[in-house]
Amino acid sequence: MSQTKNKNSSGKETKPQTSFVNKFFRGSKHRSSKAESTRESNNLETSDCQPSDGTEETTIPDPAKSQPLSSETEEGSRAEKNEQFLQKLSKKAVDKYLILNNCGLTTSDMRELVALLPFLPDLEELDISWNDFVGGTLHLITQKIHLVSKLKILRLGSCRLTRDDVKALGEALKVIPELEELKLSWNRKVGGNLPLILQKFQEGSKIQTLELVDCALTSEDGAFMGQLLPMLQNLEVLDLSINRNISGSLNSISQGLKHTSNLKVLKLHSCGLSQDSIKILDAAFRYLCNLRRLDLSCNKDLGGAFEDPPAQLTTLRHLQDLDLHQCSLTADDVVSLTQVIPLFSNLQELDLSANKKMGSSSENLLSRLRFLPALKSLLINNCALENETFTALAEASVHLPGLEIFSLSWNKCVGGNLKLLLETLKLSTSLQVLRLSSCSLVTEDVALLASIIQTGHLAKLQKLDLSYNDSICNTGWTIFCQNVQFLKELTELDISLRPSNFRDCGQWFGHLLSAMTKLPEITEIGMKRWILSASQEEELECFNQDHKSSIHFDHGGFQ
Template sequence: MDLGSKLEENDQFLQKLGKRDVDKCLDLNSCGLTTTDVRAMVALLPLLPNLEELDISWNDFVGGTLHSITQQMHVTSKLKILRLGSCRLTTEDVQALGEALEMIPELEELNLSWNSEVGGNLPLILQKFPTGSKIQMLELVDCALTPEDGAFVGQLLPSLQSLRVLDLSMNRSIGSSLYSIAQGLKCTSQLRALKLHLCGLSQTSIRILDAAFRCLGELRRLDLSCNKELGGGFEEAPAQLVMLNHLEALDLHQCSLTVDDVASLTQVIPLLSNLQELDLSANKKMGSSSENLLSRLRFLPSLKSLLINNSALESETFTALAEASIHLPALEILDLSWNKCVGGNLRLLLDALKLSTPLRVLRLSSCSLLTEDVALLASVIQMGHLARLQKLDLSYNDSVCDAGWAVFCQNMCCLQELTELDISLRPAHFRDCGQWFRHLLYSVTKLPTIAEIEMQRWTLPASQEEELKSFEQDHKRSVHFDYSGLQ
């Protein structure tokens, strides 16, 4: 009878949170748990002996109460996934967690991201990992890790033989302990993803990591982005980077790449034949030096995502990219935003995109597009060459006149899979919608999946606002129009 009563109470608890009955997975991520809810959850755990996944991330009230949860870990010994991201863990919570991990021998995934008290206390948590730990994913994003924590990670890595994913991103102080981390990485031959975004890496970091790359032959994802002091570190081509022949994603955005860096990477990147995702965005010196690199992207036939926005591309480099795009049959995502040279030259790219049937996302924000560019884009759309497009960003191209928007809106109905469209104006630039707005509304009636239309700073006269209201009432479509008239 007592057990039945507890089950009924727990059903009420789960129903309150909109959750179904659980057995192996209890996902309470972003549920706004109160201290009372935490107590209810603790009471629930002994009734879930087969629980394999527990996610209580993004619940502030977990902080200061974690000890009550960890005390029940002995009854959840089958737990494989534990996520505690952004729970405002205290030092006491961290210590309690360290003691509890001994009781979870099957743990494969641990996420402690966005808990600043982890920093300086990492050994308290991880030094009691059981011998022969099965941990495959360790995420410590933005945990205020200290150089000492970084050195500890390096010492710990050789014992984590099953590790597949290591994410130390947004810990700016661990760059100084990178040598220790790299030494540990040499012992993690099964690693699939290494993420060091915004970790305070310097020019010497590339040489340190290059020594470890030789032992990471299974690596699929490498993220070194937003390390602004990294510029100049690639000037001597990292020989071992070429050995990552299984690499599928390389992120070097906002790394202050120099002209010599680009020259060295030109010798390396085209040899990564399995590369599917490449992000070189926000490297301003690429504009005048990347012609050869972009031209040689033709040797990456598996490339699905190419992000090169805000890179100060020039006409020659854009031409090289456009010509190489013809040889990228798998391309699904292309972002060229904030490259002014695209304006007036878009036809070069559109000739290539006619062959890119899988293209899902095209971003051309703030590219100084001209009316003729948008008209050409409309023509390509009309011919059905971008039929798979789902997201299209043409925002901040204020030079396009009403006639250009009219031609575009008349033909956008051919984008049958489109879900998001952005044609917003620049901040502080306001314009009345022209007669093209009616063409836009008509096309929306023909688009079955459209959900979001960004039109910020376009203003609707009273008559057009009435048209929009009538459209929403008549068609009962859940399309969100974001325009200045809502302010």
């Protein structure tokens, strides 16, 4: 993600008009659950996105805890400058957490940040991800990183790090022995230089999370990673996704994985894995008894890898999330997985999407999903399901009472056969997301769905996608729009038409607007390529005025 850079006519960097405080508050609100619970216990307000009214007291950590300054005058001056810096943030100093991701930080901001570090000796989390100007200036922080030696979380994703930054970071890691989480994703200069960063990790390192997504890692980096893994006894999350060249060193990585028995998450999405890759990884699976999430998705050459069931894959009895979407699974793969997947009794998320050869061979596999009672998310988009396989799925889904996300988009056989899911939709009291995009739904299908909604089922539904179902007539949309008002927790609804199709909006549009006034949570309506008449445009304008535009109508196709 690129950040806006502000330069004057001479090409020099200038301070942007937006104050640092506002950029700070626009940063991501994402926190780890551990960080959230700690912050809640300390009653630290971190979600206010507007400057305060000035009544909030700004507190400074005790300077005595930081490095002593050379004189009382210097100490007073430095404390005053840092107090001014914190006042720009319009909030109390947060000793342990400094979250500045996606703030458009400038080089000047980085210097101010460095000046603050001596006053945050107890800092545990520093996140400056998605800030382009960090690249080339990271040494400003690494030179002072010893002042925050208690740091546990360091996030530098998409910072345009240079090779010098990478080298400086490697030197800095040796003085932060408490580090538990390191995220360097989307920094291409990490590739080819991984040893410069991680060579300081010693046996017994406390690192638990290591994310290196899309870092242009080389085969040599992969080999180094294999040698490093035995030293990371506490590692729980390893994400090497979108690094296609590491497939050449998979043997080394697999050998290293044998020594990471605490690993809970392994992501190898889009890593150029082949049929032989699963056999190589299978040697490590028996040692990963605590693995909870396995992501092998978007490895298009993986097809055929499961034809001979990997013996050790069955040992992953605690697996909760298995992602095999877009893996070119063959009919024989599906047959083998039919024997394996039902053994994962703790499985909560299963993604088999975009494996089109499943359509005629997955009847047995889908029927055995009934043996996964903990399943919460089932994604089978674009699998070319046929009537028999869809029937098997419908019958099995009745036995999945905890299902929260159910996606069948791009399976044409659903059209005219939604009635097969009648019992499932009635019994799915937990369903929050239902996606039926491009399923060739007909008027009878949406009428059935409306009837289910009217009788009080699907009460927990938050997102409903009915887009690209152009065969539904205006009568069907009228019936649906008259009943959608009963989905009180609905936040998103998509009824867009296909990109090649434009249609006039029927009288059902008035029913839709009326229903929106009765849905307190709704924020997004997808209606692309529906054409409003002049009177309907006026209706929409009045509606937006009355409701302060709290609901966004995505109508990019109106003409």
